[in-house]
Amino acid sequence: MLFLRIFTRFVDNPGYHKPTIKTVALFPGNLDQASLRQVFERLAAFLRLELAPSPARWRATSRVVIACAIATTLVMTLQIPQGSWLIITILIVSQPDAGASIARALQRSAGTLLGGGFAIGLAITFPQQPWILVPFFALGLGYGIYLSRTSAAPYIPILGSMTMILAIGGVDTNAAEGIDTALWRFLNIGTGNLIGTLCQAFLWPEKPENLLRQHLAQSLRNSRERLDxxxxxxxxxxxxxxxxxxxxxxxxxxxxxxxxxxxxxxxDQRQFRVHHDMIIELIGDINQVAIATQQISRASSALAVEGVATELPDMGRHAVEAAQDRCSQYAAAIEGRHWHAELDGLMPLADRFRQWMASTQGGGLTSDTNPHDLARASILSAATSAAEGLDAIPGATNFLRKPADQIRQEPFGATSSRPTAADPLFPEEKRFNPQDAIAATKATLAAMIAYIYINAIDWPGGITAVVTAILVSLDNYGAIIQKSALRFAGVVAGGLLALVAILAVIPNIESLPAFLIVTSVVFGIGAWVQAGSSRISYAGLQLSYAAALCLMPTHGPSIDLVPWLDRMLGVSLGIFCIAAVYAFFGEIRARVWSLDNVAETLRVMAQASRIGLRDRDPRSEEVVIQKFRYEIYRRIAFSYRLLSESCYEDWFDSDRAGAARETENLRRVIDRVRGLQRILLSLLWNRLAYQRHSNPALEGREAVEALGRTLPALLESFARQVEQPGERSSDAEKALDEFRRHQEIARDRVGAEALRSGLSADDRLAYERMRAQLGFYEHLETILSLLEKDAWALHVRQDNFSLAAWLRGSEQRRSAPSIRPA
Structure with a gap:
């Protein structure tokens, strides 16, 4: 019953939104037939969604099945020892696209070479000397885990650590046996890399460029449905x-x-490197449309639950319908990789929504206290944001155009859009992060506890416990719980699937072709699951691996279930060791880390908000807006990912209603920061365009620039406010009041400028840009006002799972780990 309860929560927590559900009781006496039916209905809905067929999924599954069939044939015919490593390597390198598969194969080879070389060196130098071998194992393991948290290629050190452990499983292993094991595993991994990569590259290959275009187009189509x-x-x-x-x-x-x-x-393609900046712009624009239309769908649903229609006026309906048509047109052009000139001539959509906004009574969106009117105002605001995103798409489609039709749109002084260590606008990164070192130490401790235990009871098959401790020792509670559940569920499912094959089919098999059919069906099921989303894909990998251990322990059909039992018990032991270590020392909660990351995002925005002021050269190499946009996008995406992982922490939270409120409030804060990012980048481009004018004689210029100079301190104060949720920050209030005071002055000066006559054409254009700049500041003030209220209403509980947290008390953890490597 406990498993049913936990799995029910897993099904009902696909993301940060946590629906209200009826809790399944722990005790059989309270579990009636209706509750059981509800559990299985949710489970069926979850599996239907995650295992839904698609052409891409059929292609991905077919590639894996063919690669596994080739590997199985080699193992059985050539009598290759430890042949299951061929299968697991193929499954690991079988990524959604060919580019990722090649990169993963190279990284796996490098990690295996490093780990295997280190293991061979230890086996030769210290044979049967556990008092030396174990400390060296611990040091190598800890250093590998630390590098996996801090390096740009984390897969290499983590795989090297696992290879080191797997190559020499026991402390009493002699040198010859250890070297033989390490060499065979390295050979199998290299062969599996080759087979898996070739199948990915030549059998119905999924190019990352095509995947990107298809999913961008599908996102626009989904936005059209949400607008509807x-x-x-x-x-x-x-x-x-x-x-x-x-x-x-x-x-x-x-x-x-x-x-x-x-x-x-x-x-794979130089074209994408050349157009990197514009592709980032396109991704941001389409994501903006998706977020805005999701808000429309959410507000429309809230009204519909109460039986209230949106009741859009005719002007609003026509504007929304025009946005729907634009989504379809852009989706077809992006997916078909053909952007024609007619799309550039379409009228801007944002003007129609602004006219709709101007026609609303009072022109305000936040002053009305009627909840239904507020929901309709939210729809209007989100639709305007979606229209602005759609209007920006044509300017970011150079990679879809013919060379002669491409738009020249280079940022001032931009030579690369990727952040660099030499860029003075970015905070200096620390060479050594104590939080990552502490996390690596805890993971190493859990792994070594498992390692010493399996050697103490002479259980070679339990080496899976050490691997489990390494793999599930992630950087927050939510990620640990999610991966542990998927790993255990995959092992159990794979063993049960192999058990069915062993009982029903294997005893009747007398030839290799028949055995290939059985293994292809089993590995095909695992590959089908692995081709799903991150909520289920890791379970598919574990399913196939557990089945391979059962079906291929020897060089012929086997009915031995001991390898599967060893793996299942090893996974359980590894999870227990991790739970014991983290229950004592604790770890950061995903929500806390997400909140800290939001604060750091605001600080990056504060650094960026200095761009385009008159005392900075707009063509200087320091002024690279694209670098800031790339970093801000990365951090916002990371915050959303942490928010999604935080829902798995709710499995063990007694106050589920409070957890749901925390999630919703934090989501709202991240959405506000996402809105700030969109307006801020538009403001910065406007500033740089304004600086192109020689020296416009506009009286309002000084006031607008004075307003802009208050923005960095304002964003810094809001970063501190977000770090202290539930508390009113006097710094943020004072900075916002100062911003509003300068805003009133700038509004008066710019309004007076409109009464002047005799402006030149260049000055008139500069005036329009200055007025637009003031409009961006007003929009920023609106979002910041809402963010201030949301941050004040936000409450995020700290670590309430561990003994260390209980002893330490409820004080705020001041330093979170750094963002994961890009």
């Missing part, structure tokens, strides 16, 4: 919380996925 929610009668609006939560999670995680595909595409 505001046009439907209340009875037809989507209100299912599970579907809404799934949609929100996909929007949350899309930014990180798209930037990863873009990076993989840059390895």
């Amino acid at each position: 929610q505001s046009l439907r009668p209340a009875s037809e609006v989507l209100t299912d919380p599970a579907i809404l939560a799934e949609s929100e999670e996909r929007v949350m995680n899309s930014l990180a996925t798209w930037t990863t595909w873009m990076q993989n595409a840059e390895h």
